Amino acid sequence: MKYWKAAALPILAALTATACATGNTEKNPAAGGSSSPQTSQSPQATQTPPKDVTLKIGLPGSYDITSKKIIDGFQTKYPHIKLEIDEAPWGDFTKKIVTRIAGNNPPDIWLQENAVILGYGNRGVAENLEPYIKRDLKTDDYVSALLSAKTPDGKIYGIPHGINAGALAYNKKIFQDNNVPFPTDDWTFQDLIDTAKKLTKDTDGDGKTDIYGFQAGNNITLGWLPWMKAFGGSALDSSLTKAAFTDPKSIQGLTGWADTINKLKISPTREMAATGKLFENGKAAMLFFQYSSQVALNKNKPDLDWDTVKMPIGMNGKRFVPMVVNQWVVYSKAKPEAKEAAWTFLQYYLSDEAQTFLSESGASMPVKKTALEALDKMTTKPLNKKAYTKGIEEAGSTLDENPTWNEWRAAANPILDDIMDGKRTPEDGAKEIQQKVQAILDENK
Numbered sequence: 062m063k064y065w066k067a068a069a070l071p072i073l074a075a076l077t078a079t080a081c082a083t084g085n086t087e088k089n090p091a092a093g094g095s096s097s098p099q100t101s102q103s104p105q106a107t108q109t110p111p112k113d114v115t116l117k118i119g120l121p122g123s124y125d126i127t128s129k130k131i132i133d134g135f136q137t138k139y140p141h142i143k144l145e146i147d148e149a150p151w152g153d154f155t156k157k158i159v160t161r162i163a164g165n166n167p168p169d170i171w172l173q174e175n176a177v178i179l180g181y182g183n184r185g186v187a188e189n190l191e192p193y194i195k196r197d198l199k200t201d202d203y204v205s206a207l208l209s210a211k212t213p214d215g216k217i218y219g220i221p222h223g224i225n226a227g228a229l230a231y232n233k234k235i236f237q238d239n240n241v242p243f244p245t246d247d248w249t250f251q252d253l254i255d256t257a258k259k260l261t262k263d264t265d266g267d268g269k270t271d272i273y274g275f276q277a278g279n280n281i282t283l284g285w286l287p288w289m290k291a292f293g294g295s296a297l298d299s300s301l302t303k304a305a306f307t308d309p310k311s312i313q314g315l316t317g318w319a320d321t322i323n324k325l326k327i328s329p330t331r332e333m334a335a336t337g338k339l340f341e342n343g344k345a346a347m348l349f350f351q352y353s354s355q356v357a358l359n360k361n362k363p364d365l366d367w368d369t370v371k372m373p374i375g376m377n378g379k380r381f382v383p384m385v386v387n388q389w390v391v392y393s394k395a396k397p398e399a400k401e402a403a404w405t406f407l408q409y410y411l412s413d414e415a416q417t418f419l420s421e422s423g424a425s426m427p428v429k430k431t432a433l434e435a436l437d438k439m440t441t442k443p444l445n446k447k448a449y450t451k452g453i454e455e456a457g458s459t460l461d462e463n464p465t466w467n468e469w470r471a472a473a474n475p476i477l478d479d480i481m482d483g484k485r486t487p488e489d490g491a492k493e494i495q496q497k498v499q500a501i502l503d504e505n506k
Contacts, residue, residue: 121173135410245370253347283350293310293313
């Protein structure tokens with residue numbers, strides 16, 4: 062998935078230093094354990110000058126994803142914590158980190174996809190942050206995505222770098238030129254289909270479509286999974302241990318998704334969509350649009366008149382708002398003082414100041430409620446940011462993520478491409494995907 066590459070890709074005065082919030086050692090669970098927060102290291106609790114500590118921090122995607130203002134702000138507030146920054150393009154970093162972990166030499170803290178972090182937790186690589194959160198944070202100050210790296214047994218292996226949610230984007234000019242009312246938050250998938258039919262046009266009479274009413278996505282975030290969810294289906298069952306591709310409702314969703322191209326002809330082919338930048342160039346009226354993508358769109362086409370509404374309500378009467386939530390992970394084998402420094406960084410990252418910097422970057426949405434409220438008032442496009450902020454509040458959900466998420470997606474994607482291209486029927490493709498995905502799930506029980 063290309064959230065941060067594609068992704069990217071990523072708020073009250075800074076929260077008090079870790080142990081200052083816990084001068085009472087009774088609030089420190091499992092005090093003395095190497096994987097638990099240590100209140101004794103707090104300079105404010107002991108009234109002694111803070112000791113210098115080095116924190117190795119990894120930044121995949123560099124400052125395109127993690128705002129430099131956040132790093133600079135942290136260094137200003139905590140000069141005793143010396144940052145050693147390891148930055149690289151997202152793909153290069155994520156390849157390198159595997160070798161670094163194997164050699165017991167990764168950064169003390171870095172970020173990756175939520176599913177990868179869950180896998181790190183299973184392997185003992187990621188620190189369980191639940192005791193730190195319980196000790197120092199008021200979770201009611203944050204949206205539920207704060208705990209998106211929580212496992213069924215209560216462990217929390219990451220803190221969100223930000224939320225990258227989906228909404229329905231639309232080109233105002235195309236709607237106006239055709240005297241078609243703009244989309245609304247009350248739209249259903251059927252409304253989307255019906256309107257896309259009206260907006261799909263051969264404008265020059267050569268027998269070829271020049272403007273498509275909708276552009277279907279071909280990935281899990283903005284493509285096949287929202288359509289499966291819209292019909293009441295899913296990729297995995299609620300336990301995240303059983304594949305659900307052959308569920309009749311899942312097949313209905315895959316059919317609806319592929320039909321936008323192969324039957325209804327309201328969407329360009331996968332190949333055309335990959336090369337044409339159709340929405341950007343005014344050749345597609347609507348598409349499901351990830352929040353971070355507005356950075357490039359506004360830069361490349363500042364005069365494009367566009368906006369967003371919430372993801373449409375599904376055929377099953379329910380709304381599904383896809384969310385990509387990359388996570389900061391703390392290395393479980395880091396030195397205790399480095400873990401505390403990493404947690405201090407995360408507390409700052411979750412503060413009003415840093416979350417505001419995150420909002421200003423446009424690379425992601427904040428997880429702090431006060432910052433989300435401020436985000437709604439920003440005047441950059443899309444103007445209707447509530448399509449995202451209220452969308453995730455109502456129906457935000459991650460993407461059937463489990464520790465083998467990358468593996469089972471890789472097995473499913475070629476077959477899903479064939480379904481989208483009309484080379485396989487959804488029924489036949491779903492059967493093969495079901496077998497491949499379930500084999501991976503069973504292998505990793």
